[in-house]
Amino acid sequence: MSILENDLLIKNRPVQITTFESGNEMAAMAAAQINYHIMGYFPITPSTEVAQYLDQMKTRGEHDIQLIPADGEHGSAGICYGAAATGARVINATSANGFMYMLEQLPVQSGTRFPMVLNLVTRAISGPLDIRGDHSDLYFALNTGWVILTARTPQAVYDMNILALKIAEHSKVRLPVIVAYDGFFTSHQKRKVHYFQDKEVVQRFVGPCPTEYPAIRNPKQPVTIGAHMNGDDLLNNHFQQSEAIYRAKDVFIEVSKEFEKIAGRHYPLLDLYRMDDADVALFLLNSAAETAKDVVDQLREKGIKAGVISPNLIRPFPAEEIRKALRNVKALLVGERADSYGGHGPNITHEVKSALQEDKSNKTIVLSRVFGLGGKDFYADDAENLFNFAIEAMNQSKTVKTFDYYGHYPGEVDKKLQPLMEPQFGEDDFNTGSIEVNQDEETQTIKVKVPPLRTLTAKPKRFAPGHGACPGCGILSGLELFFKGIEGDIVVLFQTGCAYVVTTAYPHTSHKQTMMHNLFQNGPATLSGTLEAFLELQKRGEIEIADNTTFVMVTGDGGMDIGMGSAIGTALRNHHLIMLEYDNEGYMNTGSQMSYSTPIGHMTSTSNIGRTQKGKGFHHKDTAQIMAATNIPYVFTGAEAFPLDLIKKGAKAQWYAQNVGTVYGKILVNCPLNWKTDDKFGSKIVEAAVQSCFFPLYEVENGITTITYNPEEKNKKIPLTEWLKYMGKTKHLLKDENTEMLKDFDQEVEKRWTKLKMKHEHPLL
Numbered sequence: 001m002s003i004l005e006n007d008l009l010i011k012n013r014p015v016q017i018t019t020f021e022s023g024n025e026m027a028a029m030a031a032a033q034i035n036y037h038i039m040g041y042f043p044i045t046p047s048t049e050v051a052q053y054l055d056q057m058k059t060r061g062e063h064d065i066q067l068i069p070a071d072g073e074h075g076s077a078g079i080c081y082g083a084a085a086t087g088a089r090v091i092n093a094t095s096a097n098g099f100m101y102m103l104e105q106l107p108v109q110s111g112t113r114f115p116m117v118l119n120l121v122t123r124a125i126s127g128p129l130d131i132r133g134d135h136s137d138l139y140f141a142l143n144t145g146w147v148i149l150t151a152r153t154p155q156a157v158y159d160m161n162i163l164a165l166k167i168a169e170h171s172k173v174r175l176p177v178i179v180a181y182d183g184f185f186t187s188h189q190k191r192k193v194h195y196f197q198d199k200e201v202v203q204r205f206v207g208p209c210p211t212e213y214p215a216i217r218n219p220k221q222p223v224t225i226g227a228h229m230n231g232d233d234l235l236n237n238h239f240q241q242s243e244a245i246y247r248a249k250d251v252f253i254e255v256s257k258e259f260e261k262i263a264g265r266h267y268p269l270l271d272l273y274r275m276d277d278a279d280v281a282l283f284l285l286n287s288a289a290e291t292a293k294d295v296v297d298q299l300r301e302k303g304i305k306a307g308v309i310s311p312n313l314i315r316p317f318p319a320e321e322i323r324k325a326l327r328n329v330k331a332l333l334v335g336e337r338a339d340s341y342g343g344h345g346p347n348i349t350h351e352v353k354s355a356l357q358e359d360k361s362n363k364t365i366v367l368s369r370v371f372g373l374g375g376k377d378f379y380a381d382d383a384e385n386l387f388n389f390a391i392e393a394m395n396q397s398k399t400v401k402t403f404d405y406y407g408h409y410p411g412e413v414d415k416k417l418q419p420l421m422e423p424q425f426g427e428d429d430f431n432t433g434s435i436e437v438n439q440d441e442e443t444q445t446i447k448v449k450v451p452p453l454r455t456l457t458a459k460p461k462r463f464a465p466g467h468g469a470c471p472g473c474g475i476l477s478g479l480e481l482f483f484k485g486i487e488g489d490i491v492v493l494f495q496t497g498c499a500y501v502v503t504t505a506y507p508h509t510s511h512k513q514t515m516m517h518n519l520f521q522n523g524p525a526t527l528s529g530t531l532e533a534f535l536e537l538q539k540r541g542e543i544e545i546a547d548n549t550t551f552v553m554v555t556g557d558g559g560m561d562i563g564m565g566s567a568i569g570t571a572l573r574n575h576h577l578i579m580l581e582y583d584n585e586g587y588m589n590t591g592s593q594m595s596y597s598t599p600i601g602h603m604t605s606t607s608n609i610g611r612t613q614k615g616k617g618f619h620h621k622d623t624a625q626i627m628a629a630t631n632i633p634y635v636f637t638g639a640e641a642f643p644l645d646l647i648k649k650g651a652k653a654q655w656y657a658q659n660v661g662t663v664y665g666k667i668l669v670n671c672p673l674n675w676k677t678d679d680k681f682g683s684k685i686v687e688a689a690v691q692s693c694f695f696p697l698y699e700v701e702n703g704i705t706t707i708t709y710n711p712e713e714k715n716k717k718i719p720l721t722e723w724l725k726y727m728g729k730t731k732h733l734l735k736d737e738n739t740e741m742l743k744d745f746d747q748e749v750e751k752r753w754t755k756l757k758m759k760h761e762h763p764l765l
Contacts (some may be wrong), residue, residue: 028053030161037088040079047121059610072562077102087215096123110145115168133183133377278307319355331394472679475671486652488548495523497557524570556582558595575663592674641687676728705759
């Protein structure tokens with residue numbers, strides 16, 4: 001892509017604004033100007049900002065897109081497919097494991113030929129977890145049947161989002177399109193950009209939403225979508241799909257030329273930098289190509305004819321154009337931010353080699369290097385080193401590996417990290433014998449006797465100091481308090497979230513006992529597999545573990561949205577483990593987006609406050625009641641502000657997990673950063689949430705509900721507003737113009753509290 005400033009002033013060309021913005025901001029700008037009908041989304045770093053910016057813009061009335069928060073990326077993909085099948089214009093944005101989670105849905109949409117645009121903000125796929133940018137997610141997209149555009153700069157992100165929709169809806173294509181750009185490099189770094197001042201220019205360019213292909217537009221004109229096919233029909237279907245995606249190349253060229261007329265920016269199939277007479281070249285996707293261009297200029301000054309190739313389109317793969325570009329190149333190095341493990345080179349390398357096979361006269365030496373994984377920076381020195389590999393191969397000065405990793409290094413034995421403290425074991429450290437847990441023979445309920453809190457201070461903490469939690473964060477203090485009720489060893493699994501991120505950063509850990517990690521959607525299932533494997537190995541005499549070892553899964557930061565299915569499945573199987581949710585009322589680990597546990601009216605980064613909306617528009621999810629409906633033996637709620645209550649419930653949870661089956665607990669924790677509160681008031685705010693009956697303390701033991709703290713009976717109940725006034729995220733609810741929403745919130749809290757009291761009074765409810 002190239003543009004001259006004067007080109008923007010050419011007569012009759014639409015006015016463009018010049019500013020400095022990031023790739024995510026420009027993706028949102030393009031979407032808002034197009035004014036899509038629907039966006040189904042779920043937060044994940046680094047693509048989350050696209051939905052956040054669109055939500056902010058909607059509060060200002062800058063677009064009419066219906067933003068639908070999903071329960072996870074698989075759900076968001078389903079929302080988008082359903083909307084596209086209805087004939088609506090649809091957009092989404094995701095990254096990394098979120099993309100993997102929705103992957104099953106992508107061939108469904110391309111196979112039934114419904115267009116939409118998906119911004120893939122590329123990021124490393126775990127494990128281990130890494131939130132920075134590479135292309136390991138993008139490479140899984142190559143076989144989904146989607147057209148794939150690549151954007152090297154924030155400017156290209158804006159332009160490609162406009163081109164993408166026109167290509168997707170073109171009668172010769174009619175396929176969904178991915179716009180892929182580098183996470184953090186392009187998504188967050190601000191660059192000089194131009195965008196159309198008048199959104200109608202963009203809307204005229206993309207044209208009206210097409211209505212000529214079958215969609216669920218009119219029930220009086222019924223259609224059947226996604227009908228089961230036999231082998232012959234499926235073969236024909238995929239042939240047509242294949243033909244359509246190859247036609248997308250010519251459509252890209254056509255649409256790009258149209259766009260150049262109004263924008264002054266040209267996007268060829270291949271961005272060729274000084275390739276006319278190049279002897280050596282690098283083939284790079286996205287932002288790395290921009291870095292390498294400066295090195296080309298430096299090498300040219302030394303008399304080395306170097307160049308850079310970077311595609312703007314990789315599906316369909318521009319094989320013919322690559323053959324032409326490499327006709328006289330002596331050595332090419334393909335640098336890739338992903339690997340195809342065991343394939344002797346990543347995907348794009350093999351596609352380049354395959355393209356060159358069609359030209360029998362081509363003698364280009366093709367090398368391959370995997371670089372920049374997990375967001376490892378790519379500097380000019382790195383580009384020069386890659387060029388040197390190609391130069392050495394061209395000159396045959398020494399044997400150069402055809403395929404290798406670049407930037408890796410061997411470990412040094414003498415620098416092996418040593419533990420800072422001795423491991424702690426249940427029989428020595430965590431057994432105090434001061435908590436008495438007994439079963440009442442008559443009621444079959446568990447009675448817990450807890451000594452004074454000062455006695456329990458002798459029990460060591462389960463977390464070592466040095467974690468990275470925010471000042472005033474209630475997560476770790478809340479978890480530590482719960483663990484005071486647990487005797488013996490624990491094996492704990494943390495789903496992705498703040499508690500996991502701040503306590504484990506390789507090569508360090510704050511966990512004194514065994515900890516493992518898995519993603520939001522699969523934590524409970526993973527721990528159930530771990531538990532059953534332990535028990536089976538123990539039964540066979542292959543390992544020994546203490547009888548009082550307790551297995552605990554910790555989730556939070558919205559983890560019981562995307563992970564709800566796994567949690568319910570684990571509960572129904574009734575494994576002997578504890579699922580513990582810390583509720584901080586949002587997706588805090590990705591930047592305070594709205595979750596289903598966010599209360600109505602509360603402000604988050606995807607439920608902003610403005611002229612057209614007043615925070616989250618629907619009520620919070622009651623996870624404890626959902627889990628109680630699975631008939632597991634013990635469910636409870638707890639809060640750090642009521643320590644004895646929480647410690648007792650921890651002891652009960654351990655007894656039930658070891659003797660009966662699955663336990664589910666939910667504890668409310670303060671998040672000063674995103675609740676916009678003073679860190680020193682965390683316990684007071686949580687206490688107010690309980691006293692207002694927003695977060696009642698109770699337990700469901702063998703199906704019988706017991707309120708363990710009743711503020712009404714203690715004459716301590718306070719109005720809901722007394723809790724809301726502490727938090728910056730809710731102060732707007734106290735204004736006169738939001739009286740109706742506050743009334744709705746208050747009525748919902750009172751309704752749930754009344755139902756809970758009825759269950760407390762009537763054991764059969």
